[in-house]
Every structure is written in structure tokens, then in C-alpha cells.
Amino acid sequence: MSETGKNGKVIRIEVLRYRPEQDREPFLQSYDVPFTDDMSVLQGLQYIKDRLDGTLSFRWSCRMAICGSCGMMIDGEPCLACKTFLRDFPAGAVRVEALAHFPIERDLVIRMDDFLAKLESIKPWIVPKEERTLAQGEYLQTPAQLDVYEQFSSCINCLLCYAACPQYGLNPDFVGPGIMALLHRYNADSRDGAAAERMEVAGSEAGAFNCTAVGYCSEVCPKHVDPANAVNQNKTRAAGDYFLRLVRPKGGAK
């Protein structure tokens, strides 16, 4: 590598490669990438793809931490590649791997079918508590009612929390932190009336009780959603539902 960045710095990026048609198993491949202090890991990967090795595959779109496509393991931690900077690896090397706990489709691209199926199962939309006609106008909400769920609505489906969750790693049936945050986002919305239906997921054997309160999901979340908090609130709700149904049998899981 003779070419260097404006500041003359070069970093060695080790990338986990896997091309199913030719590689029997994933392996690490190193590239020397010249960089400047404003370059993200994603830009480093783009440099590799454009200048060094066009066969490298990875997902990205917005490059500003909003689309949730560029989640990967960076030096072993679940991170958004566009929100992580090459200057922060002073040892001059960084390892980039596909997101943990998911099957690899190709190189840094993972399969998210499992997550999408789970997402569908929780009805991730507002199911109106009471139908209103157009003439009746909007569904109004106070700032206090917004406060209850707003944080959980910031989820960008980046799956970093899934890569962080040891329980999802052990048991992929667990719906996982992100889904619990989204489920809570709709349940906690004053306009929504489908909490009892979603309880079928939250209170099931795949639901909240798989969590052992590790809390790493909330640490890695790039949008401060705090999925661990959503899981915890739903443990309490699911327990309440479990015991209450004995005196008030209706709704919830079978």
C-alpha cells in the first residue's frame, strides 16, 4: 500500500469474508486502508470495495445512523459502521465481522428473516382503540401520552441489540430485545388497543421471560431506545396478565 490519506495514516482492516459459493467457512482477510480522521468504518469498507477488492459485500444506505443497515461486529462489539470512526482504533488495526447470532448471507451481510417474521407477529402498527370517522378528526395525544412511548419509537431495526443479547444467542426462538421494544412502543401508545393480542407474544415461551436482565442490549443501542427497559416492563405486564386471567379470563396468550 503506497497510497496514504491526507494525514498519512493507514489502518489495517480485517474483514470476515464468506462467499457461500466458494468458501467452505468464513475467514478473515486484511486490507491496508489509508484514512483521514473524519472517516467512518463504513467509509473504510467503501474504500476497500471501490479501490482494493470489489468482491466485498456489506449493507449500507444512509451513512448517518438512521437506516439501520450497517450493523456489524467491530472489534467484537455490535456497532453501526457509519457511526464508528477509524481514528478510534489507535493500534492501527480493526476487525470487522458480520453481526453475531445471525446466519451470514455473504461477507458482512446477515439474514434477517427471523427478525422480520417476529416483527410481523407483533402487529407493528397502531390498532385503533376506537374507530373514528374522518369527520371526527385526528386521534389527539397529550405530550405526557407521547412521552410514555416516544423513546421506544426511535428503533431503527439495526439488530445491534440482538447481536448483544446472550439469551438470543442461546435461544433464537426468543423474540429478542428490539421486538420487545417495538411491541412496547405500540402497547404504550394511548391510541392503540391491541395490547391484549400482543400479549400472546410477550407472555409466551418465546417472550419477555427469556431475558435474564443482562442489559447489554441497551448499552449498544445507537438510538437510546433502552430495549432492556421495555422487556422488563413487559415481564411485569405478562406476570400481571398471567395471574389476572385466573380471575378475569379473557385476552392474552393461550
Place this chain on the structure above:
Amino acid sequence: MKAAMKRSNAPIFWGLFGAGGMLAALFGPVLVFITGIAVPLGLILPADAMSWPRMQAFAQHWAGKGFLFAIIALFLWHAAHRICHSLHDLGVHAGAATRLACYGSAALGTLLAAGALWAVGF
């Protein structure tokens, strides 16, 4: 995924775990201090604070009985649940055998405590 949509019975064990955890946090340290440090070393508390007649009277009073039973049984359920989940983390997955060993010991301990408290009389 649908197969896993059975309602979980975890709330029972989670409830006992939570109750035990709360009692452990409230009374655990002070019990260790009283029974393990203060009384044996004669600090702060009178040396006969845990003498046989006193403890017997405590265990015979309905309130003392209730306290002892709650402390012993709920601490056991708390520990059983914690151990069961820690084993899972270590790769010993919660099958029928692990569950039976963990929750079975807690159930047995609960019965023994109830029996013993009954046996000391009122």
C-alpha cells in the same frame, strides 16, 4: 415460531424469584451481620440474643413463624431460579431434569421449613 407461542408459566417462578430477591436485599445483609458477626463476636447485640429459649419463642410466635418461613422458602426459590438460569448461560439448558433439580430442591426446602416450623409448636 408459532410452536413457541404457548403461554409461559414463568410468571410463577419469576414471581417467587422476585419476592425472594426483594427479601434477600432487605434482610440478607442484616441477617448475615446478626447471625454471623454480631452475635458470635458479642458486638452490639447481647450474647444471648440467639439463645435456644429466645429462638424457640421466636419460632413459636405466629409472626416469627411467618418471617422464618418467608425468609427460608423465598430465598430458596430465588436461588433455584438464579441457578437454573446461570446453568443455562453456562450451556446446561433448562430441560426437565435441570428444572426438577433446581425448583425441586426449593420445593423440598419449603416443605421441610414448613414441617419444622409446625413441629416446634405454637
